[in-house]
Amino acid sequence: MELGVAKDQASDRADETVASAGPYDEMRDAGGGVRPHYVALAERLQTLSADELAERQRTLERFFLLQGITFTVYGAESSTERIIPTDLLPRIIPAEEWKTIEAGLTQRLRALNMFLADIYSGQQILMDGVVPRDLVLMAPSYRREMQNLYVPHGAYANVCGSDLIRQPDGKFAVLEDNLRVPSGVSYMLANREASKRVFPGTFRGAGVRPIDRYPDLLLTTLKSMAADWRPNPQVVVLTPGVYNSAYFEHAYLARLMGVPLVEGRDLVVHDNMVYMRTTTGLRRIDIIYRRVDDDFIDPLTFRRDSGLGSAGLFNAYRAGNVVICNAPGTGVADDKAVYAYVPEIIRYYLGEDAILPNIETYLCREPAQLSHVLANLDKLVVKAVGASGGYGMLVGPHSTKAQQDEFATALRADPGNYIAQPTIQLSTAPCLIDHEIDARHVDLRPFILSGEKITVTPGALTRVALRKGSLVVNSSQGGGSKDTWVLTDRKDLQP
Amino acid sequence: MMLARVADSLYWIGRYVERAEHLCRLSDVMLTATLDRTESATQIARIALAAVGDPDDAGKARNPYEAALALVLDREDPGSVASSLARARENARQVRDQITTETWERLNLIHLRMTDPRAPQAFADGSQAFLHDTIADLHLFKGAADATMSHGEGWRFLLLGVYLERAQLIGALLEVCFGDRNRRAINDHSALTGLLRMSCALEPYLRVYTADMQPTFILEFLLLDEDFPRSVRFCTARIEEHLSSLSRHVEAAGLSAPDRLAGRLRARLQYAEIGEVQASGSSAFLGAVLDECAAVHRQVYETFVAYTLEQRLPA
Numbered sequence: 001m002e003l004g005v006a007k008d009q010a011s012d013r014a015d016e017t018v019a020s021a022g023p024y025d026e027m028r029d030a031g032g033g034v035r036p037h038y039v040a041l042a043e044r045l046q047t048l049s050a051d052e053l054a055e056r057q058r059t060l061e062r063f064f065l066l067q068g069i070t071f072t073v074y075g076a077e078s079s080t081e082r083i084i085p086t087d088l089l090p091r092i093i094p095a096e097e098w099k100t101i102e103a104g105l106t107q108r109l110r111a112l113n114m115f116l117a118d119i120y121s122g123q124q125i126l127m128d129g130v131v132p133r134d135l136v137l138m139a140p141s142y143r144r145e146m147q148n149l150y151v152p153h154g155a156y157a158n159v160c161g162s163d164l165i166r167q168p169d170g171k172f173a174v175l176e177d178n179l180r181v182p183s184g185v186s187y188m189l190a191n192r193e194a195s196k197r198v199f200p201g202t203f204r205g206a207g208v209r210p211i212d213r214y215p216d217l218l219l220t221t222l223k224s225m226a227a228d229w230r231p232n233p234q235v236v237v238l239t240p241g242v243y244n245s246a247y248f249e250h251a252y253l254a255r256l257m258g259v260p261l262v263e264g265r266d267l268v269v270h271d272n273m274v275y276m277r278t279t280t281g282l283r284r285i286d287i288i289y290r291r292v293d294d295d296f297i298d299p300l301t302f303r304r305d306s307g308l309g310s311a312g313l314f315n316a317y318r319a320g321n322v323v324i325c326n327a328p329g330t331g332v333a334d335d336k337a338v339y340a341y342v343p344e345i346i347r348y349y350l351g352e353d354a355i356l357p358n359i360e361t362y363l364c365r366e367p368a369q370l371s372h373v374l375a376n377l378d379k380l381v382v383k384a385v386g387a388s389g390g391y392g393m394l395v396g397p398h399s400t401k402a403q404q405d406e407f408a409t410a411l412r413a414d415p416g417n418y419i420a421q422p423t424i425q426l427s428t429a430p431c432l433i434d435h436e437i438d439a440r441h442v443d444l445r446p447f448i449l450s451g452e453k454i455t456v457t458p459g460a461l462t463r464v465a466l467r468k469g470s471l472v473v474n475s476s477q478g479g480g481s482k483d484t485w486v487l488t489d490r491k492d493l494q495p
Numbered sequence: 496m497m498l499a500r501v502a503d504s505l506y507w508i509g510r511y512v513e514r515a516e517h518l519c520r521l522s523d524v525m526l527t528a529t530l531d532r533t534e535s536a537t538q539i540a541r542i543a544l545a546a547v548g549d550p551d552d553a554g555k556a557r558n559p560y561e562a563a564l565a566l567v568l569d570r571e572d573p574g575s576v577a578s579s580l581a582r583a584r585e586n587a588r589q590v591r592d593q594i595t596t597e598t599w600e601r602l603n604l605i606h607l608r609m610t611d612p613r614a615p616q617a618f619a620d621g622s623q624a625f626l627h628d629t630i631a632d633l634h635l636f637k638g639a640a641d642a643t644m645s646h647g648e649g650w651r652f653l654l655l656g657v658y659l660e661r662a663q664l665i666g667a668l669l670e671v672c673f674g675d676r677n678r679r680a681i682n683d684h685s686a687l688t689g690l691l692r693m694s695c696a697l698e699p700y701l702r703v704y705t706a707d708m709q710p711t712f713i714l715e716f717l718l719l720d721e722d723f724p725r726s727v728r729f730c731t732a733r734i735e736e737h738l739s740s741l742s743r744h745v746e747a748a749g750l751s752a753p754d755r756l757a758g759r760l761r762a763r764l765q766y767a768e769i770g771e772v773q774a775s776g777s778s779a780f781l782g783a784v785l786d787e788c789a790a791v792h793r794q795v796y797e798t799f800v801a802y803t804l805e806q807r808l809p810a
Contacts, residue, residue: 067596068588068603242589251591261592266498270808277499279648279799280744281807 024166024427025439026091037094037487044202045089050435056198057088057432063194069186069248084187085480088432090195091442091462092206095489101164101172102456104356105448109160111346112179112333113450116156118349120146120329130348131341135365135416139338139385141180141331143294145301149318151327152225155450158325159218159289161185161461164356164444166427173357175424175443177334177342179326181291184461184481185447186249189214189256191483192459207488211459214447215256221451222287225323233286235259236276238267240292240308250291264292269312272319287323288313294328302328336385336419337363360422364415373420374411377404380420382411397423426471431464431482441465443473444484458486496744501593502652503800504586508594509656511583512602515576516633517664521546522563522576523626524692528685529559535685542686543693546668547574563622568615576629577609595643601636605629648744651737655795658737659788662730665694665717666785669727673714675778684708691717694725714777715769727784728764734791735761745798753794760787 027038034042048056061083064070070081093101118125119136126133136142161182163175192211196203219235226233239250241263254261260276268275268282275282290297296306301314316322332338340361343354362369362380373380377396384392394407411418428439446460462484463473473479521543528536540559544552547566555562567576584606587599608614608629618625637657644650672681672690681687687708691697694717703720704712720726735757742754763784772780 065607066600066603068591068599242585247588248591251588255592260498260501261590262498263500266500268804270804278496279499279502279652279741280496281802282804283496 022168023425023441024168024170026166026427026429026442027439037092040206041090041092041202044199045437053088053432053437054435060086060088060194060198063197064190067190069190085464085466086187086191086194087440087464087466087480087482088195088198089430089437090199090483090485091429091444092485092487093444093460095487097172098458098486099489100355101444101446102458104172104174104354105160105162105446105456106454107346107350107352107355108162108174108177108342109157109448109450109454111349112160112177112342113154113156114349115345116327116330116333117151117154119332120151120156121148125345125348128348130344131338132365135335135337135341136332139332139335141294141329141335143329143332145314145318146327146329150320152227152323153450153452155221155225155452156327157330157333158221158225158327158450159185160448160450161445162448164446165359165424166444168425168427171357172444173359174342175359176336177339178445179330179334181293181326182445182447183246183249183291184445184463185214186246186252187481188447188457188459188461188484189252191461191481195483206485207490208485209458209488211457214457214459215253217449217455217457218253218289219257219259221449221455222289222323222325224451225325226286227320227323230286234284235287235289236262236285238262238264238288238290238292238297238309240264240296244291246291253289264308264310267310267313269310269316272312272316272321274310274313274316274322285322287325289325294331297324297328336383337365337416340419359424362420364411364418364420367415369420370411370415373418374408376420377408379423381423382407382418382420385417385419395423423471426465426473429462429464429482431466433466433468438468440468441471441473442482460484460486497593497648497652499800499802501590501649504590505593505649505652506656506795508583508586508590508602509653509658510660511579511586511656512633512636513657513660514574514664515579515583516630517661518547518566518574518576518579519626519630519633520695521693522566523623523630524689525559525563526622526626527692528689531685535683535689538681538683538686539689542668542671542681542690545671546664546693548667560622564615564618567626568609568618577614580606580609590649593649594640597639597643598636601632601639605632605636608632648741651741652799655734655737655741658730658733659792661725662727662734663785663788665725665727665730666781666788668693669714669717670778670781670785673710673777674781675776682710687713696723696725699723711769711773714773718772718781719764719767719769728761728767731757731761731764731784738791738795741799753791753798756787756791756794760784760791763787 027035029035064083064086070083115125125131126136157179159182161178161184164172165175166172188211222235223233236259237250237254239247239261251261262276266276268277274285276285292308295303297309298311298314299306299309300311317324340363343358346352346354362373364370364373373382380396382394394403426441426443429442430437431440442462442464444460444462447457449455462482464480464482465471465473466480467478470478525540525543528539536559537556540556540562541552544555544562549555565572569575570577572578584602587594587602591599640650640653687710688697690713691700696717700716703716716723717726719728721728723729735754738757739754
């Protein structure tokens with residue numbers, strides 16, 4: 001996911017005239033006072049010297065190194081392993097705010113699953129003209145192969161990770177939905193493990209809601225997708241292999257769920273049944289939690305050059321002999337252009353207003369919006385619909401005139417392929433940077449599970465833009481992460 | 496039940512870890528010997544290098560420090576300690592879900608120490624301490640596996656790798672010292688104690704045979720002792736034990752298992768007598784043992800890992 005990069009605040013603060021447009025500070029209110037839910041942490045930090053903080057930071061990093069929570073940086077001479085930068089200080093979300101987030105995410109995923117079930121069957125929403133037909137059917141992430149295929153509970157996106165941001169007014173909004181193979185949940189869990197070691201005292205008294213049931217809930221969700229006549233379904237996690245950057249997460253989830261971690265080469269499809277090669281022969285698989293993209297799961301159905309999946313897997317799925325989670329083709333619901341219609345989609349299926357708003361989005365396929373975008377290329381973030389990971393993106397305030405001209409040409413040539421959004425100031429949270437506490441921009445990625453029912457784990461991955469002033473939280477571009485504490489509602493506690 | 500690929504990885508973790516430990520010990524003995532008389536130091540270095548199959552053992556033995564440094568830290572050499580540990584750890588990463596965190600942490604730690612840019616300096620500053628720590632960490636790894644992993648299929652594959660590798664390494668070392676190729680018999684006292692140290696056998700040997708260093712006793716001890724964990728006989732007994740346990744599941748599926756070979760190998764050592772072994776030539780005996788070890792390895796592969804699908808598809 002990519003965020004717009006606003007002007008470097010540190011250097012530009014002087015000529016910012018509107019103070020109120022500054023980012024929301026997670027820890028301090030407008031008057032500079034510490035918000036109530038941050039008081040305990042702030043007090044604890046007062047008592048710690050810079051050396052003690054640095055020592056804790058080292059403990060934290062050692063934890064990640066020992067656990068092997070690393071990614072490999074391939075250099076010219078040799079490859080080295082690095083840990084993902086992890087910030088010491090937790091980000092805290094009060095109970096009241098979490099209730100809104102939880103309700104909003106549940107509502108959103110319910111509606112998106114209904115949308116997927118609809119477009120892969122009767123396509124009522126397209127007939128009613130709520131979402132343009134060509135937008136959906138022409139999207140590369142739309143899979144005709146999924147048409148009229150029964151998905152238990154209508155749960156297409158079993159694991160969803162949505163990216164939320166907090167706007168300057170303090171309200172959370174959804175920046176992006178991830179319904180394909182969202183990652184990061186292992187960091188949510190590992191950050192929590194680490195922060196329990198580093199801040200045991202503060203942690204104990206804070207009333208932080210536990211998240212360690214996630215693997216258990218994930219397994220329950222996956223099992224709820226099994227056919228009724230298979231009482232003890234065999235679940236596996238399918239990974240692209242050890243060289244994938246999220247491999248640690250795949251192994252971590254498999255280990256915590258107690259299920260085999262398989263690669264494509266471990267699978268055999270025979271007579272529309274999927275088996276894995278074990279030491280004692282072939283064993284049938286019922287449910288595949290796949291961490292491989294649609295394109296690569298079956299060379300016979302999707303990309304022929306894929307060596308990651310297993311030939312015949314999709315046919316076994318269509319035959320109802322195995323369940324693939326998330327279902328193929330869910331990507332059409334987190335498409336950047338379809339995103340703009342999500343509030344409409346929620347209203348259409350649920351008759352409710354969206355609890356969590358979208359970020360204002362201009363669809364360049366609409367001529368009026370296109371001309372607005374073209375006139376404001378220096379202020380907006382323009383994104384190609386089909387691309388991800390920061391490719392095919394123009395960040396207006398940080399672009400040159402030549403880049404803007406290049407995009408203007410591309411936009412006019414193929415407007416349907418682009419959307420634009422205003423550059424948004426993410427909220428900031430205190431972080432430990434070079435032995436000092438300083439504010440950095442953060443986003444929020446909670447994880448939502450949907451099978452027989454929808455559950456939102458009370459925690460999230462908070463991603464941090466470690467470079468001062470930067471709004472880019474991707475790990476590939478100097479982003480890190482930190483533990484996220486969702487607090488218990490005092491009212492819910494027994495007296 | 497476990498994935499064939501996972502069993503394969505666990506087996507190789509066992510082999511690589513055992514190999515690394517053995518090489519550390521050879522290097523350590525090689526370097527310790529240089530502290531004494533130079534003559535036997537060269538001989539000990541030759542034994543160690545020949546035992547790891549170095550074609551230029553005579554040449555390299557003249558500079559035991561360089562040879563030991565390369566044997567331990569040379570990442571280019573696929574047979575070095577550092578390379579073996581890198582492979583063990585790479586395999587462990589691929590089966591991270593199958594080994595306990597405690598076990599993983601030990602191996603990861605050793606690997607991080609080996610790949611630390613300061614490792615060559617640490618080796619130069621105190622090679623004995625460096626090797627001693629590495630060996631101790633490898634013992635911790637095996638201890639953690641023993642104490643925290645379920646003693647089921649996966650653990651057995653790990654130990655199968657350890658004992659097969661160990662039987663082959665000790666067998667190769669004995670072949671160098673006592674084989675018929677070896678024209679100049681080893682009877683120098685420091686060379687003989689060196690050999691026992693390479694097998695981590697000095698103290699246990701003394702307890703059985705006292706300080707009487709006789710080549711025949713040493714061969715007997717390292718080959719045929721029932722209780723010493725680095726004797727070839729002990730290893731083959733464990734190989735048979737683990738294999739027959741692993742084979743039960745396969746036999747339940749109506750397939751033949753490789754434990755017949757392992758049983759024959761174990762029996763060959765269990766009922767051997769040192770006088771007969773020497774009378775008919777140690778080389779012939781050791782050769783047969785090493786060949787059978789290789790055969791067990793092949794059959795483990797054919798049975799558990801690289802089986803053909805035709806046999807296993809449901810009818």
